[in-house]
Amino acid sequence: MSAAPQIQPDTPPVLRDQPEAGLVRLTLNRPKAYNSLSVGLMTALQNELDAIRADRSVKVVIIAANGPGFCAGHDLKEVRANPGRQAAEALFRQCSMLMQSIIALPQPVIAQVHGIATAAGCQLVASCDLAVAAETARFATPGVNIGLFCSTPMVALSRSVSRKHAMEMLLTGEMVAASRARELGLVNRVVPEDELDSAVLSLAGMIASKSPLTVKIGKEAFYRQLEMPLAQAYDYASRVMTENLLARDAAEGIDAFIEKREPKWQGC
Template identity: 55%
Template sequence: MSSTATPADEPYVQLERADGVCTLWLNRPRQFNPLSEAMMGALEEALADIAADSSIRCVVIAARGKAFCAGHDLREMRSQYRKDYYQTLFARCAALMQSIVALPVPVIARVHGVATAAGCQLVATCDLAVAAEEARFAVSGINVGLFCATPSVALSRNVGAKNAFDMLVTGRFIDAPMAQDWGLVNRVVPAGQLDAAIAEYTSSICAKSPAAIRHGKAMFQRQRQLPLADAYALAAESMACNMMEDDAAEGIDAFLEKRKPVFRN
């Protein structure tokens, strides 16, 4: 991947679609793909389009250049020294992250290089994450006098409280194997195998019932925020609704008849 300057008229996010998979490439490699206002705007637009497109079965968030994402654009932030600006900026980033959670299809982070601050938040927000062996992760705002409060929300929902707080108050980087051990990423592979590992996930997901995946993601994300009894009530209703889908009938019949199911697109 090239790390040369990106022309100003190049899109901040490049979209690639193939076989039900939409890949969103963060496309400001020279700046290490910061979540600037323009980058967030491009992601917001792309995610809104994907949410309305029933042909999309899975989303991959990837990045051009040497890094995945360096977090917020600090130069842009310092140019607007007003509390109301920062309130709007961080609320917008929070809404962007929540739109990934709310997306009806799985979202996979394809991570190489560094993912820092809001970039680490982006990885933690995705449903799945695959990292190259050389990838590194940090919530390093504390090193410049800024506690990574909004990244801490997603981070602490992926890794244990003590590990999350360790990262937040020290600003230290963790390597990819440690990120996997702590639960921040699912798999770590050599850089040359990153695309193949992503393809294993996307092909597996796309082979499943679209209705079941959509029911499942919505339920899974919601139940995590609920007390135990409420979570079971939600899960039971989700399964009952899922059972009424044609795909569930087809899948169960195919299992009983010892044949491969044919799910509806």
């Protein structure tokens, strides 16, 4: 009897490069599987985000993908090969932690989307701070079609688009074109596919030119105040803005504006 074939690990499931100073691009690299979120890919992406978190030289993160699509969600073959409650709980816990890590990252994260972004892949797009999509990109939360409602993708989706639009995507599982995704607020910009890379780099470069301290303060405050009642949100934002005003970069930025010159950020 011949030995069972050995399953080769994804090598490497995430690629990292620096297209420009201050920018890091993390490229999902399971093209044959439409970059589905295997445990190995999620672990690699989590490790990259953890390393970037403390790297002050990184101003903006881009999440892109190789192959014909951005991300097709969880690796269903891997899911079926690991049945049972314990494996399912570990999988969704890992994915939820990954998505929250993107929100908690001090640096802004931009999704560069081509092809399809479905289920947890759509969740990944919705979890990023910004998203730029090719005109040919399509989005869906199609779990309902296979008897597995997209409950965890729902968390990110319902925080990016209105309730009724989120419910329509979740209940029908239908594909949404890039132009419609922009109308819904799921993506910021839609560009021709051959301009996708340059459009993302242009947006990332614009953000990277700002004070990194100010961007960090603003990103954290944005997500925290969203979950607060109105009066509490204003109290919190006022405290944040007071601390921000006392920072060196704020003084430098205001002085540069008054003196009609370019500011020189120090990140403090």
